[in-house]
Amino acid sequence: MPAPIRLRELIRTIRTARTQAEEREMIQKECAAIRSSFREEDNTYRCRNVAKLLYMHMLGYPAHFGQLECLKLIASQKFTDKRIGYLGAMLLLDERQDVHLLMTNCIKNDLNHSTQYVQGLSLCTLGCMGSSEMCRDLAGEVEKLLKTSNSYLRKKAALCAVHVIRKVPELMEMFLPATKNLLSEKNHGVLHTSVVLLTEMCERSPDMLSHFRKLVPQLVRILKNLIMSGYSPEHDVSGISDPFLQVRILRLLRILGKGDDDSSEAMNDILAQVATNTETSKNVGNAILYETVLTIMDIKSESGLRVLAINILGRFLLNNDKNIRYVALTSLLKTVQTDHNAVQRHRSTIVDCLKDLDVSIKRRAMELSFALVNGNNIRGMMKELLYFLDSCDPDFKADCASGIFLAAEKYAPSKRWHIDTVMRVLTTAGSYVRDDSVPNLIQLITNSVEMHAYTVQRLYKALLDDISQQPLVQVASWCIGEYGDLLVSGQCEEEEPIQVSEDEVLDVLEGLLVSNLSTPVTRAYSLTAIMKLSTRFSSVNRIKKVVSIYGSSIDVELQQRAVEYNALFKKYDHMRPALLERMPIMEKTATNGPTDIAQTNGETDSTILDTKHLPSITQPASQANDLLDLLGGNDVVPVIQTTVPTKPASAGGELLDLLGDLSLTGIPPMTAYNKNGLKIEFTFERSNPSPNIAVITIHATNSTEADMTEFVFQAAVPKTFQLQLLSPSSNVVPALNQGSVTQVIRVLNPQKQQLRMRIKLTYTHKGSPVQDLAEVNNFPPQSWQ
């Protein structure tokens, strides 16, 4: 058989292939030749063949049939064979392979070989990809080599030990004695790898950490020598002596100094020295400064040093090199919580980074900007952030919009500003706004009573411009439904009122219904809005017509609504005004408090939704209950379910939600009191941002023949709890279970103790006052656990 072709020859040949198919053919041919050569157990050319196989493997072709050949090469006496064999092992024989462990014996022998380069090969292989079993078997050999005086081997053994520890953490102890005088080495290679080993041990074990704390002075001394010593050509990088070692030492110091006053003090001086003396013109100096800053921020450093660190980061922000700017922003993000004021000083630079071309820098600048927003800078910051929102990539818009809403909610200087800001976001990034912002915004608008006219006018104008952004359209149609009367009467005080007629408004809303751009949810919103206008506008006939048309809509949701509204017109017209009354101010749940906006971005959840309906909306509720009863037996499908098809539909369909089951959590309701015809039921809910708060709604009903008037419910709880009683829906409990009085109680139970309550009821019944006290002990465990 002719000699197999040389490696370089093969590479040259394969590179001449013009198509993938041609290459594949060449490879297949060569593989066949190699396979037969392997079968012949040819020792001479095995090395060459495996090398060729490794090349083909890199091109993406299978090479598993060479695995055993690698083992044979490793076992050979020739250095060339071993070199290729070990390379092949590292590429083809990782720990997932069955034959991996067969290497163990060879490696063991080679660890004790007479030639240090062979020992080096085996240490390298073991340290790169040895499996846990292999590490267990050979840890002893590695430990021996860690104590050798040969620095070439010692440094490799140290990193090999790191790998062993990573794979088999229990073996860490056995390397402890060998670490004794690692740091007294002069050889930088050994020093560097030793520091890596020490770092690994300290990160994994608090005991090791305390044990090695005594090395701090020695580390400080080594670092000092590196900085102070003159030019050393062997380790110099752009005028800095062994930056790799400096960075590793700084990292180890960080771990040793964290949380420990003495160690932190011992390293204060050297950190200050490095921070002030390191040359910053090249990347290498900045790499050291970066590590220094990270260390200063993590240990218990004095405030002067911390300010120095933040200032270094500030200078980084102004650096031309975008890598440096990126690193600065990342670090500032980490420190903004603890050193807020110091970071604030660099706010304008950070805001400038919003205009950077690099995506990663922009993202970090945005996150940092949100973290820096406060009551003082809100106006200026918001201008910048809104400008950013206009021009940023679509990937950012959702996060940015959420961040803006949160910041606006926390720090809005005025209601008008808040609404303007919200409007701006809706009009510029309306389609990227998160779904749950719609109900939040609606709540905000509802609660800003004096701004209703202004808001509805601006939203109307926005609708005229653009109906493609669904969240904007939904909020707008909801508002027009609620405040359409203000719109046509031109009551706006904040800006020039516009002239718009009822028909024009209805045109717009009907336009939404028919437009292809509107989603089903949006259509539902606009239908309900049109319906609400029937009590605010005079063109009732037109509205009746629209509503009846949609009674046969294909969209089930629309059809259902239209049918119900139709029913309202026809049979229950007397109830219509009450049902379609203006929404009252909604109670706001505790919003998420955390300052880390990045976190809350994902969390703007629908807690606001939960309790929105619990606060009492009595007359409509009680009459709606009647509606429920009356509709029950008809051919019209009873509507009242909480199955709100999409999340924001609750705002438009809240009429329907009112009638739904009020216990929104899995906690079962309970009867707290039932005497003399007065029955009080508790329903529960967890307040999402703070699970220690249980929100209880009482429902008081009266089964006697006479109303209970001047009804007052009071409650008291044991000292470990805190109670907040909100205002009741009314103080008349109608007779014969015709309605209920609801009231919300919020109980703070930080110690998660069993909930107990004492209640006091006073009311007037049939002319005489009644008073009663009762204990409530039968709370279900889920309400307080």
Add this chain to the structure above:
Amino acid sequence: MQFMLLFSRQGKLRLQKWYVPLSDKEKKKITRELVQTVLARKPKMCSFLEWRDLKIVYKRYASLYFCCAIEDQDNELITLEIIHRYVELLDKYFGSVCELDIIFNFEKAYFILDEFLLGGEAQETSKKNVLKAIEQADLLQENNNTSCSMGLLLS
């Protein structure tokens, strides 16, 4: 460091060093996706990106991209220096290195890398020492070969 990849501007892999155990399939997938991501970057962008849960540091030298995946606690800027040091070593060894050198002598590129890094960490911070070790090993290889009659078997 979790892995280092060298690839050309056309996306062809020239060297792959993995310091974490992954299946061949996973390695191929990661390589493909990462190469795509890095090649899509514009020249003005910074050398760092977040990819999956890793930090990626990359730098282009002539027609080759040097790409490393490092862990959260690792220093990005010093990784750039590590990449640069490796390029310097290759340059010194091959004498003004170019992509073709690495294509035709890939095994040597690996040998040099394995004298510089071990288990993903730098084992030797002196350029001179790394090159000396390689030189000695090469000599050993030659002596091995001249002692047997077949001559240079590899090249």
